Amino acid sequence: MNSKNRRWLVIGSVLLVGGALLALVFTSFTGALVYFYTPSEIKAKGSALNGRKVRIGGMVQEGSLLREPGSLKMRFLVVDNSEGLPVQYEGMTPDLFREGQGVIVEGTWQNGETFQAVTILAKHSEDYVPVKMSEEGIAKAKESMLKSLR
C-alpha cells in the first residue's frame, strides 16, 4: 500500500468512527432514539403528526383481535396503561403476535382515522419461564410489558 492510500485509510477510519459516535450521541440528546410512541402519547399529539410515518407500541388488548375469515385482514386494539388505539392490518404476523402480547405497529398517522398498520413487530418482555409454568410466565410478562410502557 502506498503512502497516499494509507493516508486516506487513516482519514476514512477516523471519520467513520467519529461520525458514528457523533450521530449516536446527537440522536441520544434529541430523543430520536425513542423507538415508538405509546397510544397515550400519540393521542396527545393528535393532528401534529398527520402524514408522518410513526411506530406505536403497546399490548394487544385481550378479546379485541378480530380476524376476517378467508383473508389476512384483522383488527385489534393496542393499549398501554390508560389508552387504547384501534389498528387495522393485512398480512402475515410474527409467531409471537397474539392477544395479551406486546406489539409495535408501523404506519402513517392520520388523526381521527383508524390506524392502518403496514408492518407489525412482536415485542416480548424480559421474562423467561419454563413452559411447564406457562400461567406464571404469562402473568409476569404482562406485568413487565405494561411497566415498560409507562
Next chain:
Amino acid sequence: MIKWFAKIQWFLATATVLSLAAGLWLVFSAPDDFQQGNAVRILYVHVPAAKMSLLSYLLLSLASALYLWRRQEKWDILAEASVSVGAAFTALTLLSGSIWGKPMWGAWWAWDARLTSMLVLLILFMGLMALRNALDDPHKAARATAVLALIGAVDLPIIHFSVVWWRTLHQPPSFAGPAKQSITGDLLPPLLVMSVAFVVLGGWLLVLKSREIAARRQWEAVETERLEQNHA
C-alpha cells in the same frame, strides 16, 4: 506479561473446554420457554457474547489509558488483542441477535437504541483495526488507536442503559441482580454457566492473540535489524 500468558494458556484452554461442555449440556437439557419454545436457546449464546463485547471494550479502554500514561508496549499489545477479540464477540452478538429477532420479533433488524449502539461498537472495533493498519509508525499507531479507543468509550454507557433510557424494541435486562429476577427455574443455570464459559473463552482468546501479536512484533524487529545490517 507475555511469558506469563504462555504459562496460563493451557490452563485457560482446559477451563474453556470444560466450562463450555458443562454449559452446552445444561443448555440442551433445559426446558423450552413458555412463549419462545426452543428459540430461547439462542439467549445462551447471545447474552454472554454481548457481555463479552462490552467487557472487551472495557479492557481496551483500560489498556489504552495505561499505555498513554506509562508508554509500556505490553499495554499496547493488550489493547490490540482486545480489539480483535472484541470484534469477534460483537459480530457474534449482532448476528445471533438478528437470527433470534427474525422468528421472535418478525424482523432481522430494527434501528432501535440498543441495536444501533451495538452496531456502533462494531464500527469502533473495525475502525480501530483499520487505523492501526493504516499507520506505518508503530508508536504513532499505538497512540492514535489508544486516543480513539478512549473517545469511543462513550458508547459503553449508551449501550448499557439504552433499554432503560429509551423505549426500544429490545427488552430490558433480564438479569439485574438478585432483586430483579426475570429468568425462572431451570432456564437460569445454563445462562450462568455459559456466561462463565464465555469469560474463560474470552480470556483464552485474549492470551492467544496477545502472544501472536508479541511474536509478530518480535519477528518484525528481527527483520528490520537484518535490513539495516545489509545496508551497512
Next chain:
Amino acid sequence: MPDYSDYVWSVYGLAALLLLGPAWVWWRRLQRVRRLLQAEGKDEQ
C-alpha cells in the same frame, strides 16, 4: 409451538465459526512465527 431448531443451530454454528475460527488462525500464526524466531536462535519474549 413452532420448532425453531434451524435458527438455534445456525446461532451455535456461527458462534463456533466466529470464536474458534480466529483462535485457530492465531494459533497457526503464532507457531509459524515462533519457528522463524527459533531459527534465528531467539525465543518468544
